Amino acid sequence: MLEVSDLSKRYGDVVALDGATFRAAPGRIVGFLGPNGAGKTTTMRAIFGLVSPDGGEVRWRGAPVGAEQRARFGYMPEERGLYPKMRVGEQLAFFAELSGLARDEARDAAGRWLDRLGLADRADARLEELSHGNQQRVQFAAALVHDPELAVLDEPFSGLDPLGVEALAALLRETAASGVAVVFSSHQLDLVEDVCQDVVIIDHGRIVLAGIVEDLKAAASRRSLQIGVNGEPWMAVLPSGTVTSRHNGQVRVLVDASTDLDQILASARKAGEVTRFSFEPPSLTDLFLEAVSEGRGA
Amino acid sequence: MSGVRRVWLVVRREWIQRVRSTAFRVSTVISAAIVVAIIAIPQIYGGGVEPPRVVGVVGESSPQLQAALRAAGESVTLSVETRAFEDEAAGRAALRTGDVNVLLVDQGALVWKAEVDDQLGAVVTAAVQAIDQQRAIDEIGLTPAEQQQLRPAPLSSRSLEPVTKERTARLALATIGLVLLLMFISFYGGFLLVGVIEEKSSRVVEVLLSRLRPTELLSGKIGGIGLVGLAQFALVAVAALIALVFADNPELPATTRGTIGWIVFWFVLGYAFYAVLYGAAGSLVSRQEDAQSMTFPITAVLIVAYIFALEAAQSPDSTMALIGSFVPPTAPLVMIVRIANGSVPWWQLGLSVVLMLATICGMVLLAGRIYAGAVLRTGRRVKLKEAWRGGELSG
Numbered sequence: 001m002l003e004v005s006d007l008s009k010r011y012g013d014v015v016a017l018d019g020a021t022f023r024a025a026p027g028r029i030v031g032f033l034g035p036n037g038a039g040k041t042t043t044m045r046a047i048f049g050l051v052s053p054d055g056g057e058v059r060w061r062g063a064p065v066g067a068e069q070r071a072r073f074g075y076m077p078e079e080r081g082l083y084p085k086m087r088v089g090e091q092l093a094f095f096a097e098l099s100g101l102a103r104d105e106a107r108d109a110a111g112r113w114l115d116r117l118g119l120a121d122r123a124d125a126r127l128e129e130l131s132h133g134n135q136q137r138v139q140f141a142a143a144l145v146h147d148p149e150l151a152v153l154d155e156p157f158s159g160l161d162p163l164g165v166e167a168l169a170a171l172l173r174e175t176a177a178s179g180v181a182v183v184f185s186s187h188q189l190d191l192v193e194d195v196c197q198d199v200v201i202i203d204h205g206r207i208v209l210a211g212i213v214e215d216l217k218a219a220a221s222r223r224s225l226q227i228g229v230n231g232e233p234w235m236a237v238l239p240s241g242t243v244t245s246r247h248n249g250q251v252r253v254l255v256d257a258s259t260d261l262d263q264i265l266a267s268a269r270k271a272g273e274v275t276r277f278s279f280e281p282p283s284l285t286d287l288f289l290e291a292v293s294e295g296r297g298a
Numbered sequence: 299m300s301g302v303r304r305v306w307l308v309v310r311r312e313w314i315q316r317v318r319s320t321a322f323r324v325s326t327v328i329s330a331a332i333v334v335a336i337i338a339i340p341q342i343y344g345g346g347v348e349p350p351r352v353v354g355v356v357g358e359s360s361p362q363l364q365a366a367l368r369a370a371g372e373s374v375t376l377s378v379e380t381r382a383f384e385d386e387a388a389g390r391a392a393l394r395t396g397d398v399n400v401l402l403v404d405q406g407a408l409v410w411k412a413e414v415d416d417q418l419g420a421v422v423t424a425a426v427q428a429i430d431q432q433r434a435i436d437e438i439g440l441t442p443a444e445q446q447q448l449r450p451a452p453l454s455s456r457s458l459e460p461v462t463k464e465r466t467a468r469l470a471l472a473t474i475g476l477v478l479l480l481m482f483i484s485f486y487g488g489f490l491l492v493g494v495i496e497e498k499s500s501r502v503v504e505v506l507l508s509r510l511r512p513t514e515l516l517s518g519k520i521g522g523i524g525l526v527g528l529a530q531f532a533l534v535a536v537a538a539l540i541a542l543v544f545a546d547n548p549e550l551p552a553t554t555r556g557t558i559g560w561i562v563f564w565f566v567l568g569y570a571f572y573a574v575l576y577g578a579a580g581s582l583v584s585r586q587e588d589a590q591s592m593t594f595p596i597t598a599v600l601i602v603a604y605i606f607a608l609e610a611a612q613s614p615d616s617t618m619a620l621i622g623s624f625v626p627p628t629a630p631l632v633m634i635v636r637i638a639n640g641s642v643p644w645w646q647l648g649l650s651v652v653l654m655l656a657t658i659c660g661m662v663l664l665a666g667r668i669y670a671g672a673v674l675r676t677g678r679r680v681k682l683k684e685a686w687r688g689g690e691l692s693g
Binding site for chain 2: 073080085
């Protein structure tokens with residue numbers, strides 16, 4: 001279990017972290033979400049000792065995190081970086097050795113990862129010779145090549161196309177399934193909706209919402225209602241709530257969970273042909289916006 | 299895992315990546331070839347033989363002039379030839395083109411192109427005076443005994459310092475050593491600087507620093523690149539030693555081999571001193587374009603040290619050379635000059651090495667802190683003060 005407690009950090013007048021507290025458990029994928037500048041990267045750097053927090057601490061399995069603990073962590077920074085002119089296989093083995101593996105183990109681990117990524121035949125290619133997508137995969141492998149117990153990935157999905165996102169999501173699920181605690185950050189909430197099991201939402205250096213995604217959705221006070229009607233102007237049928245999108249004759253609105261659906265559906269039918277009618281838990285974006293506005297209002 | 303092993307892993311990576319490159323192999327072969335050529339060809343080394351001087355002769359001249367000039371020249375190891383011209387205009391033309399070094403008109407006046415060559419002037423004057431004297435003696439009609447009395451007895455002479463040729467050779471050896479040292483320190487310091495910026499600009503540094511300390515990374519890089527430099531330097535030195543065995547060049551002083559060893563030794567200390575500076579400087583910038591501006595101040599110090607050492611080579615026993623051989627920025631260069639010029643007392647060598655090592659240790663701490671405070675800050679150039687403050691905790 002990773003425990004981040006009450007981290008605080010200031011850069012001059014800028015408050016980067018203001019008492020950030022959350023946990024990450026083995027075998028689970030935690031989405032660490034928030035707008036740009038919310039404090040995600042600072043938190044992750046603090047976990048790896050790249051930033052010295054002004055206050056608070058980070059613990060792993062109950063012990064304060066030091067060099068010994070960090071050797072069992074894997075880190076993929078937001079600003080991707082590997083040696084462009086170094087051979088891929090040697091590069092992975094180098095990082096594995098730096099994390100404490102013996103030379104032979106490191107070579108084996110590098111080979112295994114390249115096999116797994118389908119890059120075994122490119123082991124002797126320089127990193128810069130690989131495609132952008134493959135470089136991203138090698139970067140991911142570099143973070144995990146020493147089989148860490150905790151993987152911290154800063155914005156791993158940024159810059160990936162939908163296929164790349166799906167492939168990386170599958171790798172994250174596999175990794176978590178093998179018992180690794182996975183923490184990844186993102187500011188593209190819709191993109192990672194299906195990837196994270198747990199979510200930690202940070203804004204202005206403070207955690208505004210944290211928990212299991214399904215629980216948070218179920219416990220939310222509002223629901224997402226989507227209606228599409230083909231016919232007369234029908235907007236009058238909408239219940240009170242926050243309209244989040246409106247296009248192609250369809251409207252998405254956040255309504256109270258106790259809204260009477262029968263009544264709305266009946267009046268929609270009177271207005272014309274109903275082409276869409278769905279009532280679902282709110283999305284991560286909805287939860288995020290709500291949590292952030294509450295946090296800022298407070 | 300121990301810090302030593304992490305440093306070693308960085309050293310090994312630098313070594314493997316750099317030694318494998320074509321640039322390393324090509325530059326090693328070229329440097330070795332140049333040094334071997336310098337040793338094997340006597341004319342290059344030690345300046346060879348002085349070229350003969352040509353005296354243009356115009357108008358009246360005695361038949362004994364050529365022999366007298368030769369004799370006067372020999373006494374100062376200068377070979378002198380003569381060339382006769384029809385008139386003064388032809389002589390002046392040859393003087394202007396440099397075909398003759400001086401023009402002797404009517405065996406009574408010297409005409410120079412511009413600067414007066416005092417040595418040649420003295421030789422010609424002595425020759426002409428000897429001829430005049432002989433003529434006077436003949437006219438007066440002195441007896442052989444009287445003639446003998448008039449001839450001045452030659453003064454005996456001996457040197458306190460080694461003979462000129464040996465000194466020239468030692469000076470040349472010191473100069474070659476200095477140039478090599480300057481080249482290797484600035485090249486390999488530059489490689490280090492570029493390497494540090496490369497890690498920063500490719501952001502790999504953040505991946506590295508999640509696994510090791512900034513000072514471990516910096517030490518590993520300095521050590522790895524230094525080993526590559528040492529290997530290349532040593533290969534060139536070995537090539538030089540082998541060439542020495544085969545060339546059997548009489549111009550070379552007997553102490554050459556020992557001096558080459560000392561040059562390699564001082565390369566290690568000199569590189570370590572300057573590399574720490576280069577490493578810290580590299581951590582302050584994020585783009586290769588800024589490398590130049592960061593190298594400049596360090597290269598300036600190196601060049602000042604080089605000029606200082608060249609001065610010291612002219613007067614190796616001066617107080618200035620003595621002080622310079624103890625002060626770290628100049629010590630590696632000046633010590634080479636002093637060693638090449640003759641024996642340096644052991645206590646002075648020891649003291650200089652101890653001072654150098656102590657300074658390097660201090661610099662590693664200072665530069666390590668700057669490096670730690672700056673290496674994760676990308677974007678604009680980091681100010682020294684910010685880096686110093688930032689490095690307080692993470693060093």
